[in-house]
Every structure is written in C-alpha cells, then in structure tokens.
Amino acid sequence: MSIFAKAAHSIALGDEDAFSGPSRRRSRPGTSTSLQRVSFSFATEKGARLAIESADLHIEAGEFVCLVGPSGSGKSTILNLIAGLLAPTSGQVLENGKPIDGPGPARAMVFQDAALFPWLTLRDNVEYPLKLAGMSKGERRARGDELLRMVHLYRFADSFPHQLSGGMRQRGAIARALATDPAVLLMDEPFAALDAQTRELLQAEVERIFLETRKTVVFVTHNVREAVRLADRIVLMGTRPGRILRDVTIDLPRPRPLNDERVAWFAADVANEIRTEVDKIAKEEADDAWVAPGDRVRRDPRRNLGGGI
C-alpha cells in the first residue's frame, strides 16, 4: 500500500469531521507550497528541453495564486510538479516544508477538459475519490449529494458526462476535486474551453467556493482578466525557457466584478507585460507572416485585392 493510499485512509477514518456531520464547513485548511530553485527538463527527439529554469515560488496557505503566461511558459508543468505528477529535474517542491514525492488526494487537480470518467454517472464520478479513500457507501452518498448541491448539479446526479454541457462537466470536476477535502486545489486552465458567459459564471462559483473553504488555490490561465478577477497574486511567466518573470499582488476587495475599473486597470498592466512574451513566441512560430499587434492591417504585397482588374 502506497503512502498515498494510507494518507487517503487516514483522511477517511481518522479525520471524520472533515466529511461527516452537519457542520461540514469545517474543511481542511489550505497548506503552503513552495518551489525552491526548481528546474524541469524533458526529453525530446532533439535532446533535453528545459521547460522551467530555476523557479522560486512560495504560495501561502489559503492563498489564491494565478499563473499567467503564454503557451510554453511552463505554467502547467508547475502545476503538475505541485500535484506530484512530475518530479523536478533539480530543486525541491515542498508542501508545508516537506518534499512532495508523488500525487495524492491532499492536492486535487481540475483539468481543462474536466477529465470526468465517461463510464460513470456524475454521482459516481464525484464519489470515486471517496471510494478510493475507503469511505462506506452511505457516507459516500451523503458527501456526494452535498458536493453536487454545492455546485448546483444535484438534479443531474444520474447523468453521464456526455449528457452535460461543458460548464456542467467542469462544475462536476470541481466537485470531484473537492470530494476528499484537499488542502490545495490545482486548476489547469479549467475554463479555457468554455464560452464567455459560462466562464464568468464559473469564475464567480470558484470565488465563492474559495471564500467558503479557504483552500490554497493555484490556477493556471491564459486569460489575464480571469486572473485579475480571481487571484490574490498573479505570477507572470515567460518562455524559452519557462521562468517566473514577475509577481503581482492584486490587492482588491472581493468579490470583484469583471467590469470594475480597477480590475481592468490591473488587467491592462499585466497584459502589457505578457504581450512582449507572446510576440516573442508568435514570431518564432509564424515566421515573417506575424504582424505585431497595434498594426492590424496586413501589409503583404502578394495580397492583391483586385488591383489588376
């Protein structure tokens, strides 16, 4: 039996008040997480590629941190390192001062495509981590119902994932991630595939859950406004190799409406910083066809718009 299974077991048996009883809001508080001089490289056909170079990051317990940056800046890699799904090539990833040496239910993850199990109903999906933790059927049912109510999906408990909309699937995935009452919630671009309206709804939902549970949240996104709306702190990441550029504290009262001018102001500031990084990649990927933003007109002489008629 792995130490994770044991940990899960002790969560289920030893720490009963975390799950059962009517006063369920007494959830496990968040833990602090830190990366110390973490580098991560992976093998490609052309040899090793450095995904993250010497990153230092400390996340306080109960803090909401957004990792923002262009593709290839190692945002998701950092999340996977904290989850324990990847091990750093050098450096250390710590949770409450102790090294993380593998995945476990104390650090739950929400993926971009929800990753609900298609063969299970929504209820069974949410109960799956509880089953792993060795919880009895009755308790599982009660906890599952509670979670589904929390994300307003109780009516759809017996639906299969394919019968739900993208937003509903994502809410289901959040419920599943919260099932074992994790200390850290890792969200990997959870709303990137959703339409704008649904995304706003879910942002409000995540903010509410965060304020209720006070878990540590690490949230990866491309969307600067989303980050400014949700985060206590934004960590800006750059590319080639992936590294941390800047750390911005968003000191605004919650809840934050998206149309608040201070949100817009912060977002514009952060977006400006990212643009240089985005440009850098766009130039590499698109070669000379890339036109810098600001100059919106394509000036390609081969694009002859009927001049020779």
Place this chain on the structure above:
Amino acid sequence: MAAVREGTLTRAIATSVVRLLIGYSFSVVFGVLLGVALARSQKVKSTVGPLILGLSSVPSICWLPLAILWFGLSEWAIQTVIVLGALLPIAVATDGAVRQVPPQLVRAARTMGASGPRLLFSVVIPAAFPGILSGAKLGWTFALRSLMAGELLFVSGGLGQLLETGRDIGDTALVLAIIVTIVALGRASEWLLFGRLDREVGRRWGTADA
C-alpha cells in the same frame, strides 16, 4: 431430421457450446491481461510484443497438429486451438485500446490517490472498455472458427464432427442444418451478450443513440 429426432444435433450443440464458452472465457481473461501488460509495460512490449503480433497471424487451425502431438486426441487439444485462435486478437485489440485511453483520465485518477492494480481496474480497463469489447467480439468469431476447425478433424462429439459425418454419409441437409446452426450461434452471442454491451457503451459514452 434424423439428427434432430435422435438428439444428435442437440448433443452436438451442447458439446460445442460448452467447449466454446470454456475456451473463450479463458481467452478473454488472459487476452485482456496480456493486452494490458503489453500496453503498460515497455519491457513486456519489447520482449513478447513482436512475437504476439507474429503469432496472431498464424491461422488457428495450424496449431492443431502441434496440439495433437502434445495433448493427443483430447479435449485439451481443442481448447489449445480455441485459446490460441482467440486470445491473441483480444490481446492485440486490448493493447491498442489501453494505449488510446486519454492520459488525462489516468492523471486525474492518480491525483485522487489511485495507483497500481486499483488504477488499472477502476480506470484504465473501464476507459479502454469500448476497444476491448470490439476485440472480444473479434475473439468470439475467431474462437468459433477455431472450434469448428478443431472438431472437424477428429471424433469430438461436437458440431464440427457432425458436419464431417454429414459429408461422409452424403447428407446435404445435415451439413446445411449445421451451417445454419453455426450462424445462429454467432447471432446468439450478439443478441445475448455483445449487443447488450454495445448498447450500454453507447448509453454511457454517448457514442450511439440508445
């Protein structure tokens, strides 16, 4: 009609079906396990992988002489032929199905604390189930073919032997009746098992209108 009246046909069907079920069940269980091992372990893949792909191209009837040499004219010989015919395609299909399981599902399960056999049986195999099912269907037809081939060749008391008897005594009606029976056996598997599983997969995955 004499075969029906005397109960020969019924007995032959019973004998063949029992054989088929034994050999097929064994093939499914071990074929799936072998397939999972192929997909999940690089060591297994690089050692026995090419061998299995190669062997699966051998028509199952070709195993019969060897089986008879090893086991004599016995039940074991026929079972060997059935298993060699059905297990390999099931293993190859399972291998492919497991490789196509979205890695995200496995990662999600790992963050929830699943590992080892638990991960395998609660996530990997269910996620690969639609692919395993098509392998199992393929395995059924292979098992049925191998069984008939095996039974044709010696006194086995099954449908295959009755077919041979029909030829010996020039009884075309008997031969046709047995062919119809074999078709019915194929359909029965669809009706009793595979059709239901297919519908269930469609209902859950939303891949077909249930």
